[in-house]
Amino acid sequence: MRTDIFARLDREPEPPKIVAPRMSRHRAALFGGTLAFYLAIVFAVLVTSWLVVLDWKVMLFRPYQQWPELHAFLDYYVVLGQRGPTAVMVACWLGWRSWRQHTLRPLLVLGTSLLLLNVTVGAVKLGLGRLGPHYATQIGSAEMFAGGDIFPSGHTANAVVTWGILAYLATTPRARRYLSAVSATVSLGVGLTTVYIGTHWLSDVVLGWAAGLLILLALPWFEPLIARAERWILDVREQWRARRRAVRQVRAPGVVPQPVLLPQSIAAESAALAAGAGTPAAHLATGARARAHHVPTVCPERPQPAPAGTRRPHPEHGSRGTASPAPAGPLTGG
Secondary structure, eight states, X not given: OOOSGGGGGSOOSSOOOOOOOOOOHHHHHHHHHHHHHHHHHHHHHHTTOHHHHHHHHHHHHOHHHHOGGGHHHHHHHGGGGOHHHHHHHXXXXXXXXXXXHTOSHHHHHHHHHHHHHHHHHHHHHHHHOOOOGGGOOSTTOOOOSSXXXXXXXXXXXXXXXXXXXXXXXXXXXXXXXXXXXXXXXXXXXXXXHHHHHTSSOHHHHHHHHHHHHHHHHHGGGGHHHHHHHHHHHHHHHHHHXXXXXXXXXXXXXTOOOOOOOOHHHHHHHHHHHHHTTTSHHHHHHHHHXXXXXXXXXXXXXXXXXXXXXXXXXXXXXXXXXXXXOOOOOOOOOO
């Protein structure tokens, strides 16, 4: 058994048995509670409740002016919530896992979660149209339906989903606990960083956390669809490989492609032969087909026999075509 640290970099000989998570009662209860919390945040902002007042207090506090020494670091840290860079980093890791485990499930789960994120969060952003703190027009207003697109926070929701996928796809309980803690810390830090910079209200970040968590909790409902998509992609890949092997065999030197007779053609030909087996024309047609399929081979190195009545030129006489003299008989004395 290999015990070196690079053993896990090798590809596994066969796909492991991966048990996809199911929508258990505990998960369904968490999904329902998170959905209720999500709707409560949206309602609190729509009615301009105490949550909007808290948004304005945090914005007017201007955290980026209170702790300016953190600004340089947090400008880079907030990239962990941007959709493009984080999707590329996580896709590279999950792509290696897909190659190593002979399965497309990690990449398909990532693609499904990002699709759900873009559709759900994007629709709510455009539907509510809330303006950000830098574009606010009236102090104390919720700034809803004003053409904005920041509610909920896309950075926060993307951080929850992208880094939470690593915990969702973990194969051991220990790895799942550690990755869950890491993803929660990263998403919490990204959300608070957007509040520090001033690009989001505090309620935007809270709703972004809830939106990302809803997507992670709902993923087990999409596992059957992911499994069917994986089987279809693998079947298409096998058909494409078989077609390439067939083309490669046809193009190989010295390989003569054999005619392929369809079952319909064979049946029609057999019926025609059976119908006209006793006629001379049928016998002629059968003989012609047999002669067409039989091509005699002639070896070019072996000379063909000359027809009767012709004389071969002797090598000593060149091309004059004269017959060589017959050998003389023995001399007898007389």
